[in-house]
Amino acid sequence: MNRRLKVVSLGGGHGLYAMLSALVRLDVDITAVVTVADDGGSSGRLRREVPGIVPPGDLRMALAALAAPDAEGELWATTLQHRFAGEGALTGHPVGNILLVGLTQVLGSTVAALDALGAVLSTRGRVLPMSAVPLDIVAEVEGLEDDAAAVRRIRGQVAVAATPGRVRTVTLEPADAPGCPEAISAIAAADLVILGPGSWFTSVLPHLMLPDITRALVTSPAHRLVVLNLAPQPGETEGFSPEQHLDVLSQHAPGFRIDTVLADRAAVPLPGRLAAAATRIGASLDLASIAYPGTARHDPVALAAALEPVLDRAQFGSGTNPDPTAATNSVDPGRSAGARSAGPIT
Template sequence: MTLRRWTRPGWEGILRSLRYWLTPGMGIKRWLVLLLVGITELALALAYVLVTIYREQPLPPIFYYITLQFIPRLGRAALFGLLGLVTTGFALLRLNRTLLSPFLQPGRDVAEILHRHRQRERGPRIVVIGGGTGQSTLLRGLKGVSARLTAVVTVADDGGSSGRLRREMGLLPPGDFRNCLAALAEAEPLMTALFQYRFGRGTGLNGHAFGNLFIAAMAEITGSFERAVAESSRVLAVRGQVLPCTVEHVILAAEIRDAEGRIHRVDGESAIPEVRGRIERVWLIPEHARAYPETIRAILEADLIVLGPGSLYTSVLPNLLVEGIVPAIRASRALKVYVCNVATQIGETDGYTVADHVRAIERHVGVGLFDLVLVNSRVDVPWEEIPEEVGELVRWDGQPIPPYTVVAMDVIDERMPWRHDPEKLARALMTLFERSRR
């Protein structure tokens, strides 16, 4: 078996690498200059020694040719200088590849990797508020553009593995935290897959996700759920941080109007989509659950705040209903964007348009919480091929939704057009952010 050594094609690769090295803010040029100064000082010291020997010691005639005395001094200086630059550059290139080869991916240049790392470190402070699949999808895209990410997660989940751990151990529900950690992870893919693994059999284990059990065990060891999430972030080499909207145990309640016009009260996040009808409002029990201080700080310091995507009534709104979250968003000087879902959610937002989503948020927290509404512009989707458990395309008729600016972009996943594409959505948000800065 032969091992293929990584190479980049000729001068094109060299020039591309050089462009990355010379990009402002890389923190490289200053040390290269210092290195050159040090080498020059060593060369001067050696030159003084050689000149002293040359002048004071008798040397054989062959040294006339070895020292190139038949060439003018400026010519000799240029020749040796050129040879020195080529030799030094080649040595540094080989040294850097040798030292960093264990950390490089095939086809990736160290200068390119460092350049992108620096860009992410200087990226905007982004706060993503939501929960469920939509939030983790967005985070997977955003971690490529900024390392200063904060995911604010709802703690109202009471179904599945999270609900069982919440009832049996008194924990905050770890499911959405697990999904966010996995989305932001830089660890090996096998570790991420392990974190997301769900047991399919076994007494007591059936239905549990390994990551949920890991967080639960870490909470027992560290003494707090917040510390458990932070330590889990280190294990997975998470880019950014994952914070709860509150550390109080809350229950999500809803009033649902059925087809006959009767109002039904439902307690429990997992039970809400099971009751057929139109959701009139949702609230938290207790109603005055206080926001987690670190979450408030992240919102106030943010450059970009993103609401959604995610289940409107069971993922996005439960965060906004926590006392202190909405005032912090309004006080923040960040650009605030609401990302509307691509598809409606059966049992929750049946028949909703983009305007219906926006007005539902307004009924709960007031008008003008965000600046922009980002909607999907792709309508040429073969919706008849979409699975039955998925709702319908969320429509926007092109009419304004005051006082917001509605922006339509292609943000759907080509393979699953009822969901957002992580990279498309991240690019769209960064485009809006750059426009706002300009």
């Protein structure tokens, strides 16, 4: 197989930005599939002011992560991320959000707008929305009443992320929104599909809630990697153990097969328990040091190094590890994360 491996990374926000910042250090073909349920900040304001527009914030961040590493690409990436100052109507809006909304209106398509802006940035991959329809997250949350078992429905990504209760399940509205055809095609053609890291209920799980995208993920022949977060997120997964993240994912999408789970070594207090949880769902566990020491921020170089053995499995077609006693694989954190050549299989 003398070609670059096709990698599709699904998520949103800072988690997807971190993953894309790692993937650009590897010699792979990248497609980012981005959540479109954000209703806060600049994206929320634009959704209210421009009916039908897909929230651009997470899409903008993905484009910036993939911008060419030369001076021009860095200039455009910085400009995209720059927020207007002052006290007028534009205050707080990132330049990239305004550009994406304008391009979408001019070209009549979110995908066309992303491709056009990607060409300006000479992006090292393609950015696509999970749907061309703006979505809303609806969560069932317990622990908000005097009766700890009482369940309330919370609507909106910001409200769900900020809820002091415990999120039980999430759904999307409209539930029958169409998946982006280009994203579905990319998933079908992928060698490796990555979910996470990111806000579990508002950036990761939504991809498994949209019927078209879920169907593509379940039927794709790609190797499936789930990357766990460095720390629980207040409001969403506070108090969750690493294995509980896997349990929640499996409960929301029981038909989605996972081949590899990647977690930061320092973020897993009980590796044996997580390895057993991975084995129960048919996956193997890779532990690596993928954070800047002492922080909850991903180190793109270390994360890229940790992805290399997973890419090897995707390239050579190896599936999950059937031996529970060998379910935990250590990745050398000092391994070089230079460009990876997808050489021929012999």
